[in-house]
Amino acid sequence: MTPRLRATAIIERNVLAYRRMLAPFLTGFLEPLLYLGSIGIGVGALVGGVEVDGRTVPYEVFVAPGLFVVAAMNGAIMDTTFGFFVKFKYGKTYDAILVTPLGVRDVAVGEVSWAVIRGGIYATVFLLAMLALGLIESAWAVLALPVAMLVAFAFAGAGLAASTFMRSFVDFDFINLAMVPLFLFSATFFPLDRYPDWLARVISVTPLYQGVALSRAVVLGDVHLGLLAHAAYLLVMGAVGVRIAGRRLGILLQP
Amino acid sequence: MTGRSGLVRVVEREARVFRQLWRGPVILSFVTPVLFLAGMGIGLGGMVDDGGDRDLGGLDYLEFVTPGLLVASAMQVAAGESLWPVMAGKKWMKTYHAMVATPLDASDVVGGHVAWTAIRTAMSGSAFLAVAAVLGGVPSAWAPLAVPAAVLCAAAIAALVSAFAVGQESDLAFTTVMRLGVIPLFLFSGTFFPVAQLPDGLEPLVVISPLWHGVELARGATTGQLGLGEGVAHVAALVAMLWLGWRWAARRFTRELQA
Numbered sequence: 001m002t003p004r005l006r007a008t009a010i011i012e013r014n015v016l017a018y019r020r021m022l023a024p025f026l027t028g029f030l031e032p033l034l035y036l037g038s039i040g041i042g043v044g045a046l047v048g049g050v051e052v053d054g055r056t057v058p059y060e061v062f063v064a065p066g067l068f069v070v071a072a073m074n075g076a077i078m079d080t081t082f083g084f085f086v087k088f089k090y091g092k093t094y095d096a097i098l099v100t101p102l103g104v105r106d107v108a109v110g111e112v113s114w115a116v117i118r119g120g121i122y123a124t125v126f127l128l129a130m131l132a133l134g135l136i137e138s139a140w141a142v143l144a145l146p147v148a149m150l151v152a153f154a155f156a157g158a159g160l161a162a163s164t165f166m167r168s169f170v171d172f173d174f175i176n177l178a179m180v181p182l183f184l185f186s187a188t189f190f191p192l193d194r195y196p197d198w199l200a201r202v203i204s205v206t207p208l209y210q211g212v213a214l215s216r217a218v219v220l221g222d223v224h225l226g227l228l229a230h231a232a233y234l235l236v237m238g239a240v241g242v243r244i245a246g247r248r249l250g251i252l253l254q255p
Numbered sequence: 256m257t258g259r260s261g262l263v264r265v266v267e268r269e270a271r272v273f274r275q276l277w278r279g280p281v282i283l284s285f286v287t288p289v290l291f292l293a294g295m296g297i298g299l300g301g302m303v304d305d306g307g308d309r310d311l312g313g314l315d316y317l318e319f320v321t322p323g324l325l326v327a328s329a330m331q332v333a334a335g336e337s338l339w340p341v342m343a344g345k346k347w348m349k350t351y352h353a354m355v356a357t358p359l360d361a362s363d364v365v366g367g368h369v370a371w372t373a374i375r376t377a378m379s380g381s382a383f384l385a386v387a388a389v390l391g392g393v394p395s396a397w398a399p400l401a402v403p404a405a406v407l408c409a410a411a412i413a414a415l416v417s418a419f420a421v422g423q424e425s426d427l428a429f430t431t432v433m434r435l436g437v438i439p440l441f442l443f444s445g446t447f448f449p450v451a452q453l454p455d456g457l458e459p460l461v462v463i464s465p466l467w468h469g470v471e472l473a474r475g476a477t478t479g480q481l482g483l484g485e486g487v488a489h490v491a492a493l494v495a496m497l498w499l500g501w502r503w504a505a506r507r508f509t510r511e512l513q514a
Contacts, residue, residue, distance in 0.1 A: 021427065027434040038442035042452055043299065046316070048306040059302075173279040180287050184294030190302055 006102050010110025011117065013097075014079065028078060029122035032071040033129055036064060039189060050191065053222050057137070064135040065219040066188035068144065069151045069211035071126040075119035076152035080111055080159035081175055085166055094253055104253055108246040112156040112238070119152025120145065130219075138221025147218060147231075151211035154234040157241025158207070164248035182208040187216075210234050261359045265367020266374065268354075273375070283335070284379035288328035289386050295447065296320045296392060310449065314394075314478060321392035322473035323446035325383055326405040329376040330466050333409035334437045336372055337416035338429040345421055351512050361508040365417065369501065372413035373406045380405045384477075395479030404476060407493045408469030414500030415465075418507045440466045445474075468492045 018025045044059035052062060087093035094107055102110075127144055130136050159175070166172060186208035192200045203209050210230040217227055273280065300316030311319045344351040344364075354364055380402045387393050420429070443453065444466035450458055461467040468489040475481025 023428070024430045027431050030434050031438055034438055034442050038447055039295075039299070042443075042448035043295075043303065045452055046303045046306060046311070046448060047299075050302070170276065170279055173282050176279075177282055177286065180290050184290055185298070189294060190298045194298055194301055 006106040007110035007113060009100075009102060010097070010107060011114045014111075014114045025118075028075060028118070029071055029125045031074065032067040032122075032126060035070075036060070036067050036126075036129070036133075040064060040067070052191070052216070052220060057220065060133070061135050061137060061220070062191075062216075063189060064130050064133075065144070065215040066186070066212045068123060068126050068130065068219070069148060069208065069215045070183060070188065072119040072123040072148035072152045073155045073208060073211070075122035076115040076156040077159040077175075077179070078115075079118060080115045080156045081163050082172065084111060084160060084163045085169070085172070088163075088252075094249070098253055104249040105246045107249055107253075108160060108242050111160055112153065112242050112245070115156035115159075116149055116152045119156070120149050123148030123152070136219055138219065140218045140221050140223050143218040143223075144215055147211065147214045150214070150231060150234045150238075151208075153238035154207060154211070154241070155238075157238035157245065159241070161241040161244035161248065164245055164252060182206060186212050188212055207234070207237055261363030262366035262370055264359060265354065265363055266371045269367065269371040270374075280332075280375070281379075284328060284332045284375065285382050288324050288379075288383050291324050291328075292317075292321065292383075292387060292390065292392065295324070296387075297390065310451075312478075312480065315391075317390065317392040318394055318478060319474070320447060321384075321387040322401055322477045323444075323470050325380055325387070325401055325477075326408050326469040326473045327441050327444070327446045327466060328383065329380055329405040329409040330412050330469070331437060331441065332376055332379065333372050333412040334416050334433065336375075337368070337413045338420050338432065339426060341368070341417045341420040342423065342426050342429070345511055346424075351508075355512045361512045362505045364512065365414070365501065365504045365508045368417055369410050369413045369497075369504075373410045376409040377402055377406050393477045395477055397475075397479045398477045400476035401473035404469050404472035404489075407472075407490070407497065408465050411465045411493050411497040411500055414497055414504050418500060418504035421504070421507050421511050440464055445470050462492070465493060465496050 040060035040063040044063065047059040049056040050059055050062040097107060098104070123145060127136075127141075127148075162175060185203060186206060187203065188208070192203060195203065210233045214227055214230045214234075217223055296317040300320065303311075303316035344354075351361075351364055355361060384393065384398060384402060388398065416432070419432070423429075443457070444450070444461060444464045446466070450461050450467065453461070472481070472486060472489045472493075475486060
């Protein structure tokens with residue numbers, strides 16, 4: 001078996017497992033969609049328009065690309081954080097996997113690939129909802145799906161790496177503590193210019209903001225070369241995460 | 256054991272556990288709603304207030320959303336505490352079985368769970384309200400009455416949700432309960448925007464949302480704008496839900512723990 005093919009065994013395992021847990025899988029994309037209804041459309045009616053790059057767009061058009069990457073991020077971290085930890089600590093799934101020809105790198109690559117697939121599925125559903133609601137302004141939106149996969153890759157890698165340092169479920173509070181501010185303050189719900197300058201600069205280097213900026217640019221059609229910096233950020237974040245996760249899994253699973 | 260002292264023993268146990276494991280619960284029940292208050296109330300609220308064409312009964316958006324987040328976070332804490340911890344008590348750690356092996360009975364377990372949820376949400380709700388007052392989200396001196404409104408809503412949720420949870424054989428359905436039940440309630444019960452904006456078919460349904468009754472009561476308190484008749488109706492609805500939930504939970508806990 002080539003290394004690449006080995007990692008696909010992890011994906012296959014997860015597909016088989018979720019065929020018996022369809023409800024948790026199918027409802028996973030709902031939360032960002034419900035936020036789109038409540039904050040995007042409900043509160044959006046109170047807001048009116050938002051100015052983006054010199055033109056005014058309806059508030060729900062502004063919010064949708066932000067929640068779109070949130071859908072991808074959620075799909076990616078479900079299995080690489082809590083899901084990983086349950087399998088690692090209680091299910092002893094990885095101990096069983098390492099008895100087969102698969103190695104720890106295959107586990108890291110396989111789990112992250114699966115998370116990207118799951119994030120991509122949720123993002124696709126969200127994108128179709130945006131299309132149905134008329135919230136897509138540009139043909140560049142065909143690039144939204146690759147953007148979502150990049151976001152999923154970045155958060156899956158980082159999430160898996162972080163989870164290998166967790167001692168117990170209590171430590172996952174730190175992950176929640178990081179996710180809530182990222183969700184609320186990455187220009188998801190209101191633009192960067194609503195913040196004081198110094199805070200806007202801090203936010204412009206946080207991870208989810210890169211995805212929000214990319215996705216908003218392609219959905220609204222403000223595409224330019226500077227966007228490649230955001231993409232590079234996410235790519236590096238995911239790759240570093242996978243490397244750390246692979247090394248940590250080696251320490252944890254092969255004493 | 257007589258109902259009241261048995262309930263107190265269960266509450267005491269929960270408080271002792273909480274003293275060891277307070278960090279996560281405090282993040283969930285205090286830090287998260289304060290972050291939402293900053294993001295939605297101040298960040299997004301600034302855009303609502305600048306927008307002009309709003310219909311929030313003369314309130315700033317921060318003033319509108321503060322009571323919503325107060326009661327909604329109490330509801331989320333109550334729901335979360337009534338799902339996985341109940342399964343742990345019944346099946347994973349069997350603490351409930353340990354309890355009913357003492358002079359406590361299943362109704363003490365239910366009463367203790369609901370009472371402890373009420374105490375926790377009273378603590379976190381008071382802290383949240385104090386922060387919101389400093390930020391300018393609380394215009395009325397009646398505001399402290401919003402805390403009992405949140406507590407009543409949380410108690411009703413704790414009774415109803417734990418009654419459901421104790422009858423389950425695994426936690427497989429719990430994520431679905433959160434995603435199809437708790438999150439829609441959180442987002443569409445007048446928390447973030449007035450229910451009058453809901454589609455015509457959906458608006459009447461809010462009367463079955465405990466959160467809507469709680470939010471209306473709490474908003475009446477923090478803004479000082481609530482008619483007596485309305486207030487009584489919301490309290491009556493919540494008390495009825497609490498009573499029904501408690502009865503249902505007592506029956507289901509008894510069946511699971513003392514069969």
